[in-house]
Amino acid sequence: MMTDETRVSVRLPRRLAEALDQAAAAQSVNTSIILRAALETYLGTLAGAGDAERRRQFSAEYQFLVADLIVQREYPDVHNELLLEAERRMEALHGAA
Incomplete structure (x- = not known):
């Protein structure tokens, strides 16, 4: 064989x-x-990445941009705090960049 x-x-x-x-x-x-x-x-x-992966990446980036814009405009007092918390979580999961 x-x-x-x-x-x-x-x-x-x-x-x-x-x-x-x-x-x-x-x-x-x-x-x-x-x-x-x-x-x-x-x-x-x-x-x-193939087409499906590119679409997934595009969708994820688009969703992030939309959420970020909404938070900047509607909740400007917590925008920086949220970014810092997201960075802290990324470092906890993946180590410092």
Whole structure:
């Protein structure tokens, strides 16, 4: 039986390899499945988003702009406070930029 797959060897930092093993165990799958999915997602990001993803991104940006404009005009006293809170939450979730 012939498959359209190639074996690839990679070196990972220990902490990343341990996290990969834990994720695979939690999902009851082989680490190769996790790595393939992660690589496909990463390469898809590099290649640029498809039409559906671009529409989603556009819609999200548009909604943000509309909400920001409404808050600026209707609630100017809390606008800066909301922006600071959003930044604080982003840093808590994703680390400082």
